[in-house]
Amino acid sequence: MSQYEKVWKTPQNFLLIISVVVPIAFSSWMALLNNFVVERAHFDGADIGLLQSVREIPGFLAFTAVFVLLFIREQRFLILSLLMLTIGTALTGFFPSLSGLLLTTLLMSTGFHYFETLKQSLSLQWLSKDEAPEMLGKMISVGALASLCTYGVLWLLLKQAQLDFKWVYLISGGAGLAIVLWLFATFPEFKTDTPQTKKLVLRKRYWLYYALTFMSGARRQIFVVFAGFLMVEKFGYTAADITLLFLINYLFNFLFAKHIGKLIGVVGERKALMFEYVGLVFVFIGYGLVESSHWAAILYVVDHLFFALALAIKTYFQKIADPADMASTAGVAFTINHIAAVVIPISFGLIWLVSPSSVFFIGAGMAIVSLLLSLNIPIKPEEGNEVNVLRWG
Numbered sequence: 001m002s003q004y005e006k007v008w009k010t011p012q013n014f015l016l017i018i019s020v021v022v023p024i025a026f027s028s029w030m031a032l033l034n035n036f037v038v039e040r041a042h043f044d045g046a047d048i049g050l051l052q053s054v055r056e057i058p059g060f061l062a063f064t065a066v067f068v069l070l071f072i073r074e075q076r077f078l079i080l081s082l083l084m085l086t087i088g089t090a091l092t093g094f095f096p097s098l099s100g101l102l103l104t105t106l107l108m109s110t111g112f113h114y115f116e117t118l119k120q121s122l123s124l125q126w127l128s129k130d131e132a133p134e135m136l137g138k139m140i141s142v143g144a145l146a147s148l149c150t151y152g153v154l155w156l157l158l159k160q161a162q163l164d165f166k167w168v169y170l171i172s173g174g175a176g177l178a179i180v181l182w183l184f185a186t187f188p189e190f191k192t193d194t195p196q197t198k199k200l201v202l203r204k205r206y207w208l209y210y211a212l213t214f215m216s217g218a219r220r221q222i223f224v225v226f227a228g229f230l231m232v233e234k235f236g237y238t239a240a241d242i243t244l245l246f247l248i249n250y251l252f253n254f255l256f257a258k259h260i261g262k263l264i265g266v267v268g269e270r271k272a273l274m275f276e277y278v279g280l281v282f283v284f285i286g287y288g289l290v291e292s293s294h295w296a297a298i299l300y301v302v303d304h305l306f307f308a309l310a311l312a313i314k315t316y317f318q319k320i321a322d323p324a325d326m327a328s329t330a331g332v333a334f335t336i337n338h339i340a341a342v343v344i345p346i347s348f349g350l351i352w353l354v355s356p357s358s359v360f361f362i363g364a365g366m367a368i369v370s371l372l373l374s375l376n377i378p379i380k381p382e383e384g385n386e387v388n389v390l391r392w393g
Contacts, residue, residue: 011126011190012135017183018119019139021082023147023250025089025176026112028169030224031154031246034232035239036165040096047098049349052225054102056342058110059217062117062334063200066327074327075189078118082180084111090173093166113334121330124318125192130265132318136311137261144253151247159240201328208376208387209317210336212273215370216310217337219280221344222363223303227287230356231300235293245297249304260308269312269319270377276309277371284367287360316377320386 037043037051068077088108095104127135150172157163157171231237231245264272279302286299321329348359376388 009187011122014183014187014190015119015123015126015135015139016142017179018078018082018115019143020146021086021176021179022112022115023143024150024179025086025173026108027147027246028150028154028172029089029092029108030228031151031243032165032168032239034228035242036093036096037101038232039239040165041098041101043098044353046346046349046353048225048229049346049352051098051101051105052221052345052349053342055105055109056221056338056345058106059113059334059338060342062113062338063331065114065117065331065334066200068114069327073189074118074122074192078115078122079180079184081111081114081118082183083177084108085115086111086173086176086180088173089176090170092173093164093169096165113338117330117334118327120314120333121327122192124314124321124326124330125323126190129315129318133261133265133311133315134258135261136314137258137264137308140257140261140308140311141254144250144257147250148247148254151243151250155240155243155247158243165239200332201325202332203325205386206317206321206329208373209313209320210333211373212313212316212370213333213337214340215366215373216313218340218344218366219363219370220307220337221340221348222284222360222366223307225345226348226352226356226359227300227303229352230287231293231296234356235296237293245300248297248301252301252305253308256305257308261311264309264312264315268377268379269316269381270374270379272309272312273374273377274371276306276312277367277374279306280367281364281371284360284364287363288357316381319381320383322383 034048037048041047043051065077072080085108088104088106088111092101092104092108095101123136123139124132154168154172157168163171228242231242237245260272283299283303283306286295287303290296290299317329317333318326348362351362352359378385378388
């Protein structure tokens, strides 16, 4: 390997490049989904709730990643996961029915959730505690730039070229697949300093991290499943409109995510998460009361911007955890995150049929619970100082 290759073929650059694949494939899938299922598959609230619950099943089973790691290295497993994600996305538009969407979604989602589990594990292993907040913010920023480009292309394909959904899905999934194959052929395997525990790890002293992760999964579903569906069903947003809204979301992420990562490094995880959860209380109440499509769009953008602050949960865990627990706990955390994610879409989908506003008011209650949990994060978390109260062995 030449000196030039040694300089750019680094774990940090690998992490930045993989941060581009999900915005191209999964974000395209999400941006088109609500219009695709309404216009082509004729879904109602219960159908979208079922689909989203099935989408979250692989996340619930993310703990199985630690067992797969007995047979395959983390980095190779990550590449395999990205292949499933991109292929599942490419095939989505060809199956505009409930059964077809359930199958392609399961393939896509299995790849996505294993990838997210492995990305978190490798990031916390490869990055030092000092560089992690800013680097994680930079990964969000790079992903946001990729999203900006992706949504710009989506808008052109939908609005100007007026391509059918199936071709747009095929183009976005195929582009992601090409990058994954290039990554596999180009980057070497990177070693980690600490061998990872190859069994499930549940430690009492991580209880606050588990609780914050669980509530984060519940909060995410309100945004991912129902905020977007509100835009289409109540306010009549088209696929091009939703794409434009995503463009605005990721423009803000591109401009601010890296700075948010730096800010978390300065003010600490406790204050960052408290700010997020207070803001979410007002955002969710706003969703429940809004009658203007423009105000709904503003709430949607603000809601999305708060996601960057959630990386404080990861850096909090990095500070309190045994370095050997990163891979195992990443899988366990994704499973905990998706306990709510499996249940909420289908159950709240039924609530939606009766009262859409109630879905968001319950979300505000979840944000209050998260706020109370965040108050228990120490000012300077570390091993042996994981929580303010309820300090278990």
